[in-house]
Amino acid sequence: MKTHDSPLARKLGAFVALSNSDLGVLSDLFRRRRRFVPRKDMIFEGQTNQSAYVMATGWACSYKLLKTGERQIVDFQIPGDFLGLRSVLFRTSDHNIQPITRVDASELTASDLLSAFQRTPRLATAVLWAASRDxxxxxxxxxxxxxxxxxxxxxxxxxxxxxxxxxxxxxxxxxxxxxxxxxxxxxxxxxxxxxxxxxxxxxxxxxxxxxxxxxxxxxxxxxxxxxxxxxxxxxxxxxxxxx
Amino acid sequence: MKTHDSPLARKLGAFVALSNSDLGVLSDLFRRRRRFVPRKDMIFEGQTNQSAYVMATGWACSYKLLKTGERQIVDFQIPGDFLGLRSVLFRTSDHNIQPITRVDASELTASDLLSAFQRTPRLATAVLWAASRDxxxxxxxxxxxxxxxxxxxxxxxxxxxxxxxxxxxxxxxxxxxxxxxxxxxxxxxxxxxxxxxxxxxxxxxxxxxxxxxxxxxxxxxxxxxxxxxxxxxxxxxxxxxxx
Structure with missing residues (x-):
């Protein structure tokens, strides 16, 4: 899949017209591809030094467990969504993320994001827009x-x-x-x-x-x-x- | 109040060590100071081309009205918080913001934010952190x-x-x-x-x-x-x- 066809580029493109150079920065963010199986947490509450992910295919859900053992699902994630963006900006993840189907996603660290923002501040505004939409x-x-x-x-x-x-x-x-x-x-x-x-x-x-x-x-x-x-x-x- | 003593600088400082140049960019964001009286919406749902604000003093609340006339307060805002950050990134505000006490706040447009991010991408990451915290x-x-x-x-x-x-x-x-x-x-x-x-x-x-x-x-x-x-x-x- 070309970067400009990726779900994230389609999504961010609803907010900001992405230039070729913006797309180049995005495609660098997609380099470290990972695969996850259903029903096994890929991010869990309390985990530190966590990566974030950009979802390419599949469905996931973010949830919190209460001390009673009850689960509150906060949201579902679909292709083009960030998984655990908060986890990478916070020291400790404050929620769990579990794949519902098989998930293919690209791994991101805080410094990947920072360096992308340095290369294209427009992308920073677009990611802030996406986070605001979430x-x-x-x-x-x-x-x-x-x-x-x-x-x-x-x-x-x-x-x-x-x-x-x-x-x-x-x-x-x-x-x-x-x-x-x-x-x-x-x-x-x-x-x-x-x-x-x-x-x-x-x-x-x-x-x-x-x-x-x-x-x-x-x-x-x-x-x-x-x-x-x-x-x-x-x-x-x-x-x-x-x- | 010096910029580095401002509530927003204190808050962002919990995430990123702000340099003098970061503080300079922040202080430019504080230039257009506005005052608002209690119980009169400063941002309302459906409003377009809205500014955002950084709160300097006071308390406010963000809320949504349902078609039944019921009100759900989403959150309260205190000094150092952004008011209507979503409103400035979206075309149309999706919520109301009302001062609870007298509020002093600095007005921001989407292009103020973009130009600040261009000058210091670290600030973009810090604002993304603050939005994630919200x-x-x-x-x-x-x-x-x-x-x-x-x-x-x-x-x-x-x-x-x-x-x-x-x-x-x-x-x-x-x-x-x-x-x-x-x-x-x-x-x-x-x-x-x-x-x-x-x-x-x-x-x-x-x-x-x-x-x-x-x-x-x-x-x-x-x-x-x-x-x-x-x-x-x-x-x-x-x-x-x-x-």
Whole structure:
């Protein structure tokens, strides 16, 4: 895959028009490719001197374990996302990251980032934008847990994933492949697995959306957007802001 | 106030040892000082071409309004924090920011940031660290709403504020001034005001912490840390990582 076709370049390209020299710096960041197997943490809470990764293929989730043993999934990561960007900037990782499918990712250290920023400060602004977008998603999840009911939360979640996947070329017109189990959805949305099942059935019965056999299909996209109160501004996909 | 004494310099200094030239770039960012009055939004959701701010004095809160009119407070901002960093990188602000007290802040545009990063890429890495730290806090709030009960959530919140305030020189040994009302705590923690009142009384009755007349006093810091399962790693205050 050419650098300019990589999911990260597609994503950053939504914020900043990347020059050939920016793409050259990006492609240096992709040099140390690693492969990870499902269900084995690639970054874990409390780990020090951790690398970060840029995801090329696959799905992962970031989560925290509580002293009760409960798991809260914070977010899912898809191609083009940074894994553990905080871990590389902090001394100690404050969360776990686990591959859901096989994951191919490029390893980065803090000094890789610093030297990339030295070569192209525009890339620094783009990475700051990407990190801000990640934060905006966590904010939406927070608002969801605090103030949205179960069906709105699920609708919002499925719409957000669609917008993210589409940006990196992984969603079709109104559907996408999704390897997430109902248990994972439950741990992300603060619901029980039984509740997740009921909510998905309700979305299907109301003709809004079908999640079956690893595929999400929007049967009534506008209706779902309405139900979720979904506002795409926080994902900001309207084309480069910095020329 | 000298630049190296500013709350932002103190905060970024926890991540990167700032050189005189870094401090010079920072002090240019502080040139356009603005003043804001309490209870009047300084940034609002849906606003375009928004500036960001670096807070010098005061308290503010970032929040989202739902279509039901309910408010979810996402976080509180204190001196040294960026206000609306996402708003300046996104086309459209995805949240509101409102001063709680009088606020003095310096105005920044996206091009101010880009030019600062061009002059010192180390500063770009430090700002990315600060943004990552903000994200880590939102993650903790998410975990709180999803998986912590009311008293753990409150304990965690008061400990986090203390660590943040201490970093910028605004907390004493085991106490700090806090202008937040019980209504604000309720909207941040996903509780009712009555519930907030009950939880604060419980913390006081158990000899852990007293929040009265705008001042938080830790009566038993270690006990509170235990109760909250509070881990300071996500705030990362151990001194410069980048020499």
């Amino acid at each position: 934060e905006a998603m966590v904010v939406e999840h927070l608002v969801g847990l605090g103030r949205r009911d179960a069906i709105e939360r699920m609708a919002h979640f499925l719409l957000e994933l669609y917008a993210r996947l589409r940006l990196v070329g992984l969603a079709d017109r109104l559907d996408y492949d999704c390897p997430l189990s109902q248990y994972m959805l439950a741990d992300a949305l603060g619901l029980s697995a039984v509740h997740v099942n009921r909510v998905l059935r309700q979305l299907r019965d109301e003709g809004l959306c079908t999640f079956k056999n690893g595929r999400v299909v929007f049967d009534n996209y506008d209706g779902l957007v309405d139900l979720a109160g979904f506002d795409r501004a926080y994902l900001d996909h309207e084309g480069p802001l910095l020329a | 994200e880590a806090m939102v993650v903790e709030h998410l975990v709180g709403l999803g998986r912590r009960d009311a008293i753990e959530r409150m304990a965690h919140f008061l400990l986090e504020l203390y660590a943040r305030l201490r970093l910028v020189g605004l907390a004493d040994r085991l106490d700090y001034d806090c202008p937040l009302s019980q209504y604000m705590l309720a909207d941040a923690l996903g509780l009712s005001a009555v519930h907030v009142n009950r939880v604060l009384r419980q913390l006081r009755d158990e000899g852990l912490c007293t929040f009265k007349n705008g001042r938080v006093v830790f009566d038993n810091y270690d006990g509170l840390v235990d109760l909250a399962g509070f881990d300071r790693a996500y705030l990362d205050h151990e001194g410069p990582l980048l020499a």
